[in-house]
Amino acid sequence: MAAPVAKDQEVELHVDTLAYGGNGVARLNGFVVFVRRGLPGDTVRARVTKVKRSHAEALATEVLAPGPARVDAPCAHYPACGGCRFQDLAYEAQLAAKQEQLADALRRLGGIGEPPLEPIVRAESPFHYRNKLEYSFTQLGDGPSLGFHKTGRWDEVLEVERCWLTTDLGNAIRNSVRAWAREEGLQAYDQATGEGYLRHLVVREARNTGQVLVQLVTAKGERFETGYFVDVLRAFPEVRSIHWSVNETPAEVTNLPTTLLWGDDAIEEELCGLRFRVRPNAFLQTNTAMAERLYELAVEYAGLTGRETVWDLYCGIGTIGLLTARDALTVWGIEVSEESVACALENADLNGITNAAFFAGNVGEAVEELRDRGGDPDVVVVDPPRAGLAGKALRRLGRIGAARIVYVSCNPTTLASDAKQLGAEWGYELVRARAVDMFPHTPHVETVALLERAA
Numbered sequence: 092m093a094a095p096v097a098k099d100q101e102v103e104l105h106v107d108t109l110a111y112g113g114n115g116v117a118r119l120n121g122f123v124v125f126v127r128r129g130l131p132g133d134t135v136r137a138r139v140t141k142v143k144r145s146h147a148e149a150l151a152t153e154v155l156a157p158g159p160a161r162v163d164a165p166c167a168h169y170p171a172c173g174g175c176r177f178q179d180l181a182y183e184a185q186l187a188a189k190q191e192q193l194a195d196a197l198r199r200l201g202g203i204g205e206p207p208l209e210p211i212v213r214a215e216s217p218f219h220y221r222n223k224l225e226y227s228f229t230q231l232g233d234g235p236s237l238g239f240h241k242t243g244r245w246d247e248v249l250e251v252e253r254c255w256l257t258t259d260l261g262n263a264i265r266n267s268v269r270a271w272a273r274e275e276g277l278q279a280y281d282q283a284t285g286e287g288y289l290r291h292l293v294v295r296e297a298r299n300t301g302q303v304l305v306q307l308v309t310a311k312g313e314r315f316e317t318g319y320f321v322d323v324l325r326a327f328p329e330v331r332s333i334h335w336s337v338n339e340t341p342a343e344v345t346n347l348p349t350t351l352l353w354g355d356d357a358i359e360e361e362l363c364g365l366r367f368r369v370r371p372n373a374f375l376q377t378n379t380a381m382a383e384r385l386y387e388l389a390v391e392y393a394g395l396t397g398r399e400t401v402w403d404l405y406c407g408i409g410t411i412g413l414l415t416a417r418d419a420l421t422v423w424g425i426e427v428s429e430e431s432v433a434c435a436l437e438n439a440d441l442n443g444i445t446n447a448a449f450f451a452g453n454v455g456e457a458v459e460e461l462r463d464r465g466g467d468p469d470v471v472v473v474d475p476p477r478a479g480l481a482g483k484a485l486r487r488l489g490r491i492g493a494a495r496i497v498y499v500s501c502n503p504t505t506l507a508s509d510a511k512q513l514g515a516e517w518g519y520e521l522v523r524a525r526a527v528d529m530f531p532h533t534p535h536v537e538t539v540a541l542l543e544r545a546a
């Protein structure tokens with residue numbers, strides 16, 4: 092079908108649903124238009140931004156008639172701030188959209204006619220749920236400030252006064268670092284010119300223990316009095332660990348070696364009754380309460396009796412592995428980040444768990460060696476990044492052929508295509524799956540899926 096629209100054309104659209112990724116879906120005489128900022132049920136005026144053979148993209152510029160699930164967004168920075176996408180969509184509608192997106196991915200990309208889905212687990216708190224926030228510094232007329240990138244802009248940062256995804260404590264810490272930066276007369280780093288000094292601030296709050304870790308990222312050189320920076324943060328008794336990183340590259344990253352300025356080198360979090368040490372660069376699910384629900388589901392799906400060998404692949408700081416160790420014979424974990432593996436090993440000790448071992452390695456490469464060392468697994472838990480199981484990891488896991496794979500996924504589309512391949516080539520069947528809403532007001536959704544292979 093020839094596209095019925097042209098770039099920059101203004102059109103009136105009725106939005107039917109939300110696509111995975113967060114855009115509204117509208118149809119013009121059957122031709123699909125993805126509408127940024129369009130919500131289900133809305134009639135909007137929109138400007139076409141891109142036209143392709145199979146679909147077009149548009150930006151809603153005016154809501155002509157709001158859909159039934161439109162609500163007022165509570166945050167003063169919404170929608171300019173790129174942190175949230177759906178504060179104006181009622182939470183029930185967000186849940187329904189995520190459930191449908193998972194079902195649609197499993198049907199379309201997974202080739203599963205009737206996906207065996209359980210109802211999505213709703214977030215315990217739709218706001219203030221994040222335990223880690225990464226802020227960028229920006230230079231304003233009256234001094235440096237902190238905030239998030241503006242929607243769709245990598246080159247512009249929006250100053251944030253109160254973020255609804257963190258806590259009052261998280262907001263207070265960020266605002267006191269802003270006051271410190273101004274008092275010290277420091278300049279924010281400018282991505283375009285490479286001038287300036289302050290780059291990022293990372294605040295991590297272990298929500299169940301109350302411990303906070305702060306990491307400041309600057310450009311090269313020691314241009315601040317570290318003792319005073321520490322004093323400013325120690326005004327918050329929750330702050331237990333203060334780090335400083337230098338980023339000499341243009342890349343906007345915070346995953347950097349750190350110098351400990353004060354306190355313990357790690358903080359501790361408690362999840363499902365176990366303690367976990369968390370260092371600055373170690374992975375920790377960013378919604379503590381819902382991570383507990385996710386892990387409980389993963390353990391339930393693993394169906395352990397105490398006799399199993401469990402592999403925890405992409406294990407991070409060992410969370411899932413250590414939680415399954417209570418009900419398994421042996422647990423082996425693999426993780427590419429050495430810092431996370433160091434935490435996983437410490438965490439086993441911290442909890443007196445002696446039947447779990449963790450190794451640094453790339454899953455695709457390391458599973459054969461693990462099999463030589465530890466024998467065949469009965470249950471494999473995988474929790475890969477958004478790209479899913481890379482080709483080699485999937486093939487090797489297929490060949491190893493554990494009876495049960497518990498797949499924890501942060502991307503329904505790669506979960507669906509991996510499930511399809513595990514089914515078609517290696518005889519696995521998807522028997523249960525359940526989405527968990529870890530990230531309200533964003534398009535992201537986490538899923539736990541159980542794949543079984545007939546003996």
Ligand SMILES: C[S@@+](CC[C@H](N)C(=O)[O-])C[C@H]1O[C@@H](n2cnc3c(N)ncnc32)[C@H](O)[C@@H]1O
Pocket residue numbers: 374375376404405406407408409410411425426427428431452453454455474475476501
């Ligand atoms: C989604 S996180 C899951 C971590 C852990 N299961 C948890 O819940 O905290 C994915 C982890 O996979 C690791 N990772 C990414 N690619 C990897 C690879 N090819 N081999 C091993 N680990 C990898 C990342 O460092 C990260 O810790």
